[in-house]
Amino acid sequence: MDQFAYVKILEEVTLPYAEEDMPLKWVFQQDNDPKHTTQSLDLNPIENLWGDIKNAVSEAKPRNVNELWNVVKESWSGITAERCHKLVDSMPHRCEAVIKNCGHTTKY
Template sequence: MQYMHIQCATSCSTAFNDPKHTSKRAKSWFQTNRIQVMEWPAKSPDLNPIENLWADIKNAVYEAKPRNAEELWNVVQLSWAAIPVDRCQKLVDSMHHRCEAVIRNCGYATKY
């Protein structure tokens, strides 16, 4: 797999097409502070393995049906602590294949 390098004269940021990043005020702030913002498609494949873990926690919350903020916090803490190390390792190990899939699909969604 070839590696792609992104070089910036100053610093780079990604804007994810989130309204809080694309408002006139935010754009002005980035420009004033000389921060180069990389274009990022709205529904780009997320190559961050933590997203899979957030989904695991979200599922645990739905299953537990917490009735208040304290129960919610407890479910989140317990489900986070229960994530096996090998689950994390498998997600990290999958990054090579994820990157290749994104490149093959020219940046469009993949099975990941």
């Protein structure tokens, strides 16, 4: 799938579904998958948490789906409120970095 197919799915499937079935306020989040639109800067702190989980999976080298789920669940349950607060508190610095780089890639 390339970015054009992805955008088409968003426009023709995701948005109509959301407008019809989720009439209240909602938020759509993307990760840093390469096919996602280039305008979606990676400012979402949850990306760091997904990175933590990916690292845990990589280190554990699960051999089957059950082992994979166990690693993911254990890693997810190990995320502390302190870690989340630290990531959220980094948002002003993330925004400043984006502004300083005129919207281009940052260390975040």
